Amino acid sequence: MPNLSDVTRGRLLYGGDYNPEQWPEETWHEDVRLMKDAGVNSVTLGVFSWSKLEPRPGERDFGWLDRLMDLMHGNGIGVVLATPTASPPPWLGRLHPDTLPRDEDGRIEWWGGRQHFSHSSATYRRHAAAITEDLAARYATHPALTLWHINNEYCTYDHGDEAATRFRAWLRARYGTLEALNTAWGTVFWSQGYGDWEEVMPPRRAHYLKNPAQVLDFRRFTSDMLLECYAAERDIVRRHTPHVPVTTNFMPLWFGQDAWRWAEEEDVVSVDLYPDPRDPLGAQHGALVQDMTRSQARGPWMLMEQAAGPVNWRGVNHPKPRGLNRLWSLQAVARGADAVCYFQWRQSRQGAEKFHSGMIGHAGEEGRTFQEVKRLGADLGTLAPQVSGRPVDASVAILHDWHSWWAGAQEAHPSRRVEYPEILRAWHRALWEANLPTDFAHPEHDLSRYRVVVVPQLYLLTDAAIANLLAHVRRGATLVCGFLTGVADEDDRIRPGGMDARLRALFGIRTLHEWWPLEAGESADCGDWRGTLWSEEIEPDGTADETLPYRGGELDGLPAVLRKGRAWYLSTLPEPEALRTLLARAAAEAGVRPVLDGLPAGVEAVRRGEVLFLLNHGRDPVTVQVPGTHRDLLTGETVTGRVTLGRRGVAVLAS
Known part of the structure; x- marks a missing residue:
């Protein structure tokens, strides 16, 4: 299959979403002049152009896009051509209301915004395929075409009747029989046993708590249905252009999409990244997303969207201070990006995103934003021969799994304060501040290249994942594991003992008596440091080589941290400095060194x-x-x- 290097050819792609249909045609030539001045070599066209390309059912208006494709090619600018299927035209919803998604209360999500499509609608899929087919046929041989961009930020849910039908089919394929479904979902609880497939529904509004296994499977189903939509359009463009790579843009740590599975279906992995410029840990958030995307890509990746200045969706939308856009863009390149792109080229004057910045803001080419964009373009041109296509090597892996996140985020758990993304950020932050290069990996992936594997929290672990971790430690690797890990199996069924017995033996735990979540503002004294968010009443089995105890309170003298050989277990979340020190020690003992010693703070x-x-x-x-x-x-x-x-x-x- 083609990949990103087939597009870059030793360059770093630079540009972003270009929406010229918002502007009079004479502006297009001015845009091209400014693009060349800024070093732009790639633009994305057509992301939200369905109503422009198909103004009425079955009609096609490609003339304006023909002229743009020719204009870009004539000026040496490649085109990432998007299928416009993220935002169907109003006529589709009006004529075919079955294409509109419904929320868990049965309310319709109408046109007038974007992403107003049901992933399960056969009518939507048919019309999406038709416009994709004609787009691919028309531009398959156009010399400007460098990459296909399918849809945009897949993020829809649907609880409607057609989604219910597809959900039942998905469950039949997964479980085979109603008996197996009832067992997996534990429907003996609350008299939920199903006797007919027609009784099985999406998890719609309920009087009280929903069945957690049903909700978990609906998360899986939704990710799979969206992936089917992506794959259908991908296969169409591949048939016309087998030599052109295909991507769709992830949102960072998006809850509704199993990006490990999705990445396997893409030629190029791309992501949209918008850290808050006022966030003191914005750079660390960026590094986390960059490390995760590079790991999904297993090599160079594409920063599909970022903001040159402020966004428009936060309560207060701050601009980027001078130099921050350049700094964060070069951080992405450092962590493996071979493309640095924006939403969008020219800031809109109308519509919902008119206060979202562009590479050219409302201030025009004399504005600070565009001047910084020009400088960055020159920097990328200078760096490209030395960095394009080069790897970022890491000896530490953070394990992450969407299925575990989905299961752990359910209602009626011991603490609502335990938010998986925040725990993931805390552990990544510790490694980032220790200057230790880090990849992400799925718990069932081949881990043999990593000397240290850390598990911030994986509430749900399959038997295959547990066996993988045990084998990796037996091979001599170091494992550092956080609290509330290995609690449930793949059906969200609590494992006997509250933690898998194999993991308890690995860490030197005889019995996990109780979970002791901590209130806001409460902490656990662990001697030289304090634990936050969580604690556990653990009885060790006497085989651990090292324990760090709780001091005082109900857990006085019981282990906060255990180490048995190369396996560590943390029953609390250490405060940031303590977590950094602990992980740095584990890495050093495993022979993993920082990129550079003695770095100044920041x-x-x-x-x-x-x-x-x-x-x-x-x-x-x-x-x-x-x-x-x-x-x-x-x-x-x-x-x-x-x-x-x-x-x-x-x-x-x-x-």
Whole structure:
């Protein structure tokens, strides 16, 4: 299959969503002039153009897109051509109301926004296939076409009747019989036993708590139905253009989509990334998403969307301070991105996103935003020969699984304060601040390349995943595992003992007596540090090599942390500095070293291939000690022994 390197060919793609149908045609030529001035070499066309391409059922208006494709090619700008199926035209919903999704109360989601389609609607799928077929046939041989972009940010749910029919079919394929379904869902509880498939419904509004196994399977079903929609359009464009890679853009840590499975169906893995510029940990959030996307791609990936300035959906939408757009963009390149793109090229004057920034803002080409966009384009052109296609190597893996997240996020658990994404961020932050390169992996993936595997929390673990972890530790790897892990099997059935017996033996736990969640503002004294969010009443079996006890309270003297050989178990969430120290120790004992020792606070070091990126996320200049002599690719200067980074400064060093 084709991949991103077939598009980049030693370059870094730079550009973004271009929506020229919002502007008079004379503006297009001005746009091209400014794109060339900024170093733009790629634009995405047609993402939300269905009503423009098909103004009435069966009609086609490709003339404007023909002219744009020719204009881009004539100016050396490649086109990522999107299928427009994320936002159906109003006529589709009016003539075919079965294409509109329904929420759990049965209310229709009408046209007038976007993503107003039912993933299960045969009518929607038929019309989406038709416009995709004609688009692919028309532009299959156009020289501007470099990449296909299917739909946009798949994120819809549907609880309607057609979704119910497909849900039953999905369940039949998964379980085979109603008896097996009843067993998996535990329907003996609350008299929920099903005697006919027609009784099985999506988890619609209920008087009280819903069946958690039913909700879990509906999450799985929804991800699979959206994937079917993607695959149907992908297969159409592949038939016309087998040489052109295909992608669709993920949203970072999107709850409704099993991105591990989706990534296997893409030629190029791409993501949209919008950290809050006011968030003091915005750079760490970016690094987490970048590490996860690179791991899903198993190599270079595409930053499909980011903001050049403010967004429009937060309560208060702050612009990016001077230099932050460049810093975060180069961070993405450091962590494996071979494409840096935006939503969007020119800021809209109308519509719901008119206050969302563009590469050209309302201030025009003299505005600070565009001037910074130009500088970044020059930087990317300079760096491309040295970094495009190069790997980012990591010896530490964080395990993450959407199915575990879906199961753990259910109602009626011991604590509503336990939010899986926040736990994942806390553990990644500890590794990021320790300057340890990190991949993400699925718990059933091959882990043999990683000396250290960390599990922030995996409430649900399959037997295959548990066997994989045990085998990895037997091979000599280090495992560091967080609380509330291995509690449930794949049907969300609590394992005997409250944690899988194999894991208890691995960590030196005889009995897990009780979970002791902590209230807001409450913490557990663990001696030199404090535990937050959670604690557990654990009775060790006497085989652990090291224990760190709770001090005081009901759990006084019981282990907060156990280490048995190379396996660690944390029954609480240590405060940030303590978690960083613990993970750094585990890594050091496993022979994993930071990219660079002795970094000043706020400085990130990432090695991509043979090139070292130094990124200053602080507001003040800093000096970084670097052994040997290097050339800064961004300035051309020779650096010996140390380098000074200005406010939000970046150095890219080649030996």
